[in-house]
Amino acid sequence: MEPRSEDAVHAHEVLLKEYEERPWHARDPVATLVNTILSQNTNDVNRDTAYQQLQERFSKKGREGEAVPDWEQVRDATVEEVIEAIRPAGLGPTKAPRIQGALQTITEREGEITLGFLRDMSTEEARQWLTDLPGVGPKTAAIVLCFALGKPAFPVDTHVHRVSGRLGLIPENASREKAHDILEDIVPEDIYYPFHLNLIAHGRTICHSRNPACDRCVLRADCDYYKQVVQEQAA
Numbered sequence: 365m366e367p368r369s370e371d372a373v374h375a376h377e378v379l380l381k382e383y384e385e386r387p388w389h390a391r392d393p394v395a396t397l398v399n400t401i402l403s404q405n406t407n408d409v410n411r412d413t414a415y416q417q418l419q420e421r422f423s424k425k426g427r428e429g430e431a432v433p434d435w436e437q438v439r440d441a442t443v444e445e446v447i448e449a450i451r452p453a454g455l456g457p458t459k460a461p462r463i464q465g466a467l468q469t470i471t472e473r474e475g476e477i478t479l480g481f482l483r484d485m486s487t488e489e490a491r492q493w494l495t496d497l498p499g500v501g502p503k504t505a506a507i508v509l510c511f512a513l514g515k516p517a518f519p520v521d522t523h524v525h526r527v528s529g530r531l532g533l534i535p536e537n538a539s540r541e542k543a544h545d546i547l548e549d550i551v552p553e554d555i556y557y558p559f560h561l562n563l564i565a566h567g568r569t570i571c572h573s574r575n576p577a578c579d580r581c582v583l584r585a586d587c588d589y590y591k592q593v594v595q596e597q598a599a
Contacts (some may be wrong), residue, residue: 367532367533368550369454369550369551371531371533372547373534373549373551373552373555374586375533375559376558376562378582379565380558380562381412381565382582383562384562385558386561388420391512392512393480394435394470394477394478394479394513395495395543396507396508396511396512397466397500397504397508397512397549398418398435398438399415400507401410401459401463401499401504402415402463404455407531408453410452410453412456413452413453414449415450415453417570418449419432419433420439420449422434422435423437424437425503430554435477436466436477438464439467439468439471439594441462441464443460443464446464447460450453460552461499462500464498465497465499466498469496469497470497474546479508479513482508482513483513483514484494484496487509487515487516489511491505491509491516494509502541502544503521503544503576505517505518506519506544510557511557514546516530517548517556518547518551519544520543522567523564523566523567523571524543524547524560524574525543525565526567526571527563527566527571528543528547528566529588530588530590531583531587532548532587533546533550534547540556559578566583576589
């Protein structure tokens with residue numbers, strides 16, 4: 365059966381009761397971009413540690429006197445310095461050039477390191493601008509659009525891909541890129557942000573990659589994966 369909008373809305377409503385409302389709040393888009401690059405192929409703890417080390421190594425005083433990242437320093441540092449700062453995130457020789465390349469390209473286009481101007485663009489214009497940056501793909505662009513700019517984009521990470529696939533919201537074997545297009549099509553824009561976050565929460569707490577806790581899942585009655593497991597056990 366083709367994925368349907370009403371199934372996505374139903375899953376959202378069930379998860380909303382299980383977890384919580386997720387009000388959107390603005391984030392710095394450059395910091396979000398760097399954080400997302402750091403998050404590739406690692407866990408949240410390692411990403412956060414790497415970002416903290418990057419900030420400590422390359423920082424300046426903010427308006428309130430607090431230490432904030434100095435993206436010009438990151439851009440202009442040697443790649444070896446950046447690799448060392450982000451070592452906890454892994455893949456430093458890949459991620460460091462991506463971060464510096466993105467910061468350099470932003471500077472070349474805008475004369476400074478800022479992405480706030482993307483708020484004035486349409487979602488698709490802003491998406492295209494971001495994906496033209498070196499090392500920035502659809503998922504990274506969608507995260508910046510959704511989390512930092514408040515634009516209707518639906519990021520698909522490993523948890524979203526797994527949970528939506530088991531629920532039948534995307535076809536079996538759909539790639540993350542294809543899942544991104546399908547979910548943006550069937551999920552109403554006004555629930556992109558909370559539904560995305562609650563799918564992640566559900567993937568982390570219940571719908572694990574291995575040994576999902578189906579007996580505690582509030583969506584098991586609607587889950588294709590659960591129905592298959594039950595049928596196999598009953599056979």
